[in-house]
Amino acid sequence: MSHTGxxxxxxxxxxxxxxxxxxxxxxxxxxxxxxxGLLTLDYFTKVAEQVSPLGWSVVQIQMSSSFKGWGLSSLDNDIREIKQLVEYLRSPAGGSRESIVLFGHSTGSQDTMHYLLNYGETVEGGIMQGSASDREGFSQSVDPGEWERLNARAKALVDRGQGAEILPYEYAKIMMGTPITAYRWCSLALPGGDDDYFSSDLEPESLKSTFGKIQKPFMIAYSEFDQFVPKFVDKPKLLSKWASCSDPTFYSKHSGLIKGADHRVEQPAARECLFGMVRNFLQDL
Structure with a gap:
């Protein structure tokens, strides 16, 4: 499918x-x-049609971590590149944009959270869709003893200052065939890792240091039937926990479950639900 822009x-x-x-x-x-990467997520290509009547255009970023690059990258690197795009869009060369909102899907939600916590003053808000825990998601497919062994080996490398070392193929096999460093494995797979924003077992004290520190409007659009969220996770309860740990000034009242949605929101009715949530959030800004 071709796209103009x-x-x-x-x-x-x-x-x-x-x-x-x-x-x-x-x-x-x-x-x-x-x-x-660019144009790989089908519903992203529909967002522009939905928000243009409200005066919003849509830009999809490609980063060093796009496609298979994520195993060698980090959230810190991602948000530096996102900040470069924000600065470009604010400049005359990029169109002198007056309002910018981040919209992350899946691990893009971690980027959005990380950005709001570090560079939140540079944007007007954030949307997080499919904010599943990578730690809980990936561990479901691995024997618990094996998972523990892999984690210990990766952590030992990080503790020795060898976080940039690429792990053996047995790690990549779990991570969708992607070469991955010891640091990024620990960030995604260990409790308290840099990527560990959305796990269901995080304590309120931890969530108050992330969700509770966001000082710009943000909305959580959580897929009702997200296949990457383990069955033991009570999604409505988890959303309530996130809301209670957030500043009510900034946690959008439009946050909630995307009815009928899988992780990538492939169902037409679910997309309409998501787009409605997005429009409502933007109109409140």
Whole structure:
């Protein structure tokens, strides 16, 4: 399927695609999850149609971590690149945008959370869809004893200052065939790792240091039937916990379950539900 728009070079060797309609003063930055790159997530291509009547255009970022690059990257690196795009879009060369909202899918939700906690003053808000825990998701497919052994070996490398070392194939096999460093494995797979924002077993004290520290409006759009969320997770209860640990000034009242949705929101009715949540959130800004 072809799409019309502009391919922006927002930094050396970095690209972002803006869908038509383009160059509006209010802009959403779409951030994909693990394995995603430009145009790989089908519903992303529909967002522009939904928000343009409200005066918003849509830009999808491609980062060093896109496609198979995520195993060698980090949230810190991602948000540096997102910040480069934000600065570009604010500049005359990028259209002098007046309002920017981040919209993350899956691990893009971790990027959105991480960005709001570190550079929140540079944007107007954030949306997190499919914010599943990678730690809980990946561990479901591995024998508990094996998972513990793999974690211990990766952590030992990080503790010795060898976090950049690429782990053997037995690790990549679990991570969708992606080469992965000891650091990124520990970030995704260990309790308290840098990527561990959305696990259901996190204590309120931990959540208050993440959700509770966000100082810009944000919305959680959690897929009702997300196949990457283990069955033991009570989704409505988890959403309530996140809300109770957040500042009510910034936690959007439009947050909630996307009815009927799987992780990538492939169902037409579920997409309509998600798009309605997004429109309501934007109208409240």
């Amino acid at each position: 502009i391919l922006h070079s927002y930094a050396p060797q970095k690209a972002a695609f803006e869908f038509t309609p383009r160059l509006l003063k209010k802009t959403i930055i779409l951030i994909g999850g693990l394995e995603d």
